[in-house]
Amino acid sequence: MLPTAKCSSGVQMLTLLLEIIKMKGMRFCGLFYAVLYGYLVLFAVAEITDPSEVSALVAVVSRLIDPMNYLGNWNKGDPCLSKWTGVLCFDTIDETDGHLHVQDLHLLNMNLSGSLAPELGQLSRLRILDFMWNNLTGSIPKEIGNLSSLVLLLLNGNRLSGSLPEELGKLSNLNRLQVDENNISGTIPKSFANLTSVRHFHLNNNSIAGQLPPELSNLPRLLHLLVDNNKLTGYLPPEYSELPTLHILQLDNNNFSGTEIPATYGNFSSLSKLSLRHCSLQGAVPDLSRIPGLYYLDLSGNQLTGPIPSNKLSDDMTTIDLSENSLNGSIPASFSDLPSLQRLSLDNNFLDGSIPASIWQNMSLSSSARLSLDLRNNNFSSVLGDLDPPNNVTLRLAGNPICTSANIPNIDQFCDSEAVDNETITKSNNSECPIHACPTDSFYEYVPESGDLCTCAAPLRVGYRLKSPSFSYFDPYANLFEAYVTNSLNISIYQLSVDSIAWEKGPRLRMYLKLFPHANSSTFNTSEVQRIRDIFTSWRFPGDELFGPYELLNFTLLGPYASINPETQRTGISKGVLAAILVAAIASAVVISAAVTFLMTRRHARNQRSLSRRRMSTKVSMKIDGVKGFKFKELASATDNFNRSTQVGQGGYGKVYKGILSDNTVVAIKRAEEGSLQGQKEFLTEIKLLSRLHHRNLVSLLGYCDEEEEQMLVYEFMPNGTLRDWLSENETYIQVNVARESGLMFSIIDNRMGSYPSECIERFVALALNCCHDKTEQRPSMSDVVRELETVLKMMPETDATFSESTSMHSGSKSTSAPASSSFMTRDQYFSSYVSGSDLVSDAIPIIPPR
């Protein structure tokens, strides 16, 4: 039996530990008590996060491939308390169910592949689901539609396929749906019209086909509709012009073959950007002059015909791109009256007439302003005014008759220039500062704004991309942008450096931001890092029609920040919660230890039941120091006759009640059920053993009741106040948790027991945890456990051993070698007896065998 017996659950390991403690008395206890205590807490708090959410997370991680092992801690402890990477929980326990719930999943940019588990739908309180910039495949589970609290659904930048589930339309609190840059096919479900809270629809760069549902025009809050680079067909719904809040409508690279842009699009009240590039549109350019805040218009690459409407567009216009169409007529005079214009692209049309020099002459160029005029491949034959644009103006005229008319001086410079002035900015180092004065690793840099003070600091580095900016040159808006970002982050303007920018296809603007700490410190503290990251990752930047939506590409924590758990945000669970958890943990520990003791005795009891029952009538009275014999009546009245409302726990052995004794002592009463009753002798033996368990961290046994076919144990109940006080004095709970997470279990060992080699403790903890392996086959056998414990003991310093050869190793254990056992035994004769005798139940030794 012994060599093959497996420990069948964590409880079994506890049994073993408890047994060891009992046998060894106080001499060796400190170590085991401490470990056991930590173990009990961990074991107990495993129940703190809603169990269905824990199983959902386990299912989620089982579907993921995690080459960088970012989610390595997703099998240890409790998701909320052990702070599983990327899991953010509400910081208060739900009053109604007594659990913590998962609030956000932040798994941004972790190089994950695999697929999304349908069990995500069980994270019922989830508000943010963020898997951006990974390598996920498979489809979007329809169960996500069950997450009625979901605010942000961020799946962009993966390789997801399949269609958008109809069920997502149920997400009535959804603010942001980002599934762009995947390979989603199918159509946009009509049910999305029910997403009445949605502000951001980012579906660009997928394979979405079919008709844009006209029903989306009912969305009262929609700000950004980005569906560019898909396979949409059909018509452009005229109803969209009634979207009351829409800022950006971007439908580039679709195929609305044969349709016209509805004239009603001129009625959009708050549109700032309309982009319908490469959409196979026909008909005329609509009159958009009634849209007051339009910044950006791109209708390039279509088959639009007729003249350009002559009414004046908004003063905010930065960009007009009507290139690659079949427009005729001339350049409207109103184009000379757009003070913010940065880009006017009319190339590849059939425009004619003369080019009005007033377009650039009327511009009041600020120092950073630029204007790019692309008029190539049209029929322009003359310039109205002088052809002398300032340096800030790029004019391109190739492919027009004007280039062949010999009477215009300097025309060549405008007719053969192929160079495109792509805007890029790369900040140079603070050149006033000595080259090597900053720490030589690359984490520290001179703060750009520190001037000749040459302050060194470690910046936070953020990869950031404007998805759909409403301008063509960033520089004139750089100051506005810096103010926008620093205001959103609530930092000072000198703390931000836009390190580099680069335009990408789209056009999108990729940036690299560096955020520097306050002037008088060289690093951010952890909470500040978390606060800033929180703002970036939960899109708490205010919407801005000029800068449009952004993508967070990375938020890299290097050097001094490297130890901050990647993509996990808040660290602290509030003290109150911690206290509550600890109360729960201790309560569970009571329950567990109760369960343990009964489990230990049950088998034995079964064998002896009939005998014991008979013996029951002949009361053996027994006096145990410090343990009181209670009358059934006393305990019944303490618990209002075992009223359900006083029940605080339930185990296989029976129920646990909270009771108030006549002297107002609050106690936990464990009451065995019929079937869990044990022989009286065993029961009393157990009580005797339990009564020897005294440790400041363990609840102690106060008494028992053994009458009227009842067996009850009475433990001290941990009242809230005391615990709170205790908690604020020492942070044992945190230590245990931290110790476990960081593999430094020995750091929690009670100092008063003296020092033990850390290797012993590590092996011991490893053994304990091994016994809790999910798969029973993988747990060590009892004989392995015993052997390992012996090895651990052998490693103890010799001086610490008290030799006594009073007992010898029982021959029943084939696996223990003689030398090992002898040094093992020197520690405690009971222990060795237990080891050998245990399941074989040597009659001579009055102990209770573990199962």
Ligand SMILES: *[C@@H]1O[C@H](CO)[C@@H](O)[C@H](O)[C@H]1NC(C)=O
């Ligand atoms: C991501 O994983 C791939 C292999 O799956 C590996 O080649 C690549 O280096 C990883 N990249 C990062 C940034 O971890």
Ligand SMILES: *[C@@H]1O[C@H](CO)[C@@H](O)[C@H](O)[C@H]1NC(C)=O
């Ligand atoms: C994504 O997965 C594909 C195929 O599994 C692999 O070739 C590629 O390297 C992965 N990319 C990243 C960024 O991990």
Ligand SMILES: *[C@@H]1O[C@H](CO)[C@@H](O)[C@H](O)[C@H]1NC(C)=O
């Ligand atoms: C979750 O979603 C699935 C499929 O959409 C549905 O069958 C199931 O009933 C939902 N569960 C709950 C609890 O709403």
Ligand SMILES: *[C@@H]1O[C@H](CO)[C@@H](O)[C@H](O)[C@H]1NC(C)=O
């Ligand atoms: C995207 O999905 C389509 C089928 O829907 C498939 O034919 C295509 O190869 C996929 N593209 C990529 C890049 O995976």
Ligand SMILES: *[C@@H]1O[C@H](CO)[C@@H](O)[C@H](O)[C@H]1NC(C)=O
């Ligand atoms: C929107 O929700 C209502 C009620 O919840 C439902 O009756 C309707 O069918 C939904 N609309 C669509 C288009 O799914």
Ligand SMILES: *[C@@H]1O[C@H](CO)[C@@H](O)[C@H](O)[C@H]1NC(C)=O
């Ligand atoms: C989006 O798709 C277009 C067309 O397939 C492609 O040119 C562009 O690079 C893509 N953009 C991104 C950011 O993937």
Ligand SMILES: *[C@@H]1O[C@H](CO)[C@@H](O)[C@H](O)[C@H]1NC(C)=O
């Ligand atoms: C657009 O659709 C039409 C038919 O609807 C088709 O003939 C044409 O080839 C498509 N164009 C592109 C670029 O896919």
Ligand SMILES: *[C@@H]1O[C@H](CO)[C@@H](O)[C@H](O)[C@H]1NC(C)=O
């Ligand atoms: C919308 O635009 C159309 C055509 O431009 C016009 O006839 C109609 O009056 C406009 N509607 C509103 C509500 O402004």
Ligand SMILES: *[C@@H]1O[C@H](CO)[C@@H](O)[C@H](O)[C@H]1NC(C)=O
């Ligand atoms: C512009 O083109 C349309 C057809 O595309 C034609 O009817 C119209 O006469 C043209 N106007 C001019 C001024 O060429």
Ligand SMILES: *[C@@H]1O[C@H](CO)[C@@H](O)[C@H](O)[C@H]1NC(C)=O
């Ligand atoms: C733009 O013009 C301003 C003066 O109006 C000048 O200071 C600045 O250098 C010019 N920029 C470029 C790129 O030519």
Ligand SMILES: *[C@@H]1O[C@H](CO)[C@@H](O)[C@H](O)[C@H]1NC(C)=O
């Ligand atoms: C983060 O993004 C920036 C800007 O796109 C890029 O330059 C940098 O290499 C990225 N860093 C990492 C670690 O991916």
Ligand SMILES: *[C@@H]1O[C@H](CO)[C@@H](O)[C@H](O)[C@H]1NC(C)=O
């Ligand atoms: C300018 O940017 C475009 C993409 O927007 C790119 O295709 C092109 O190569 C760039 N040109 C130069 C000179 O960098």
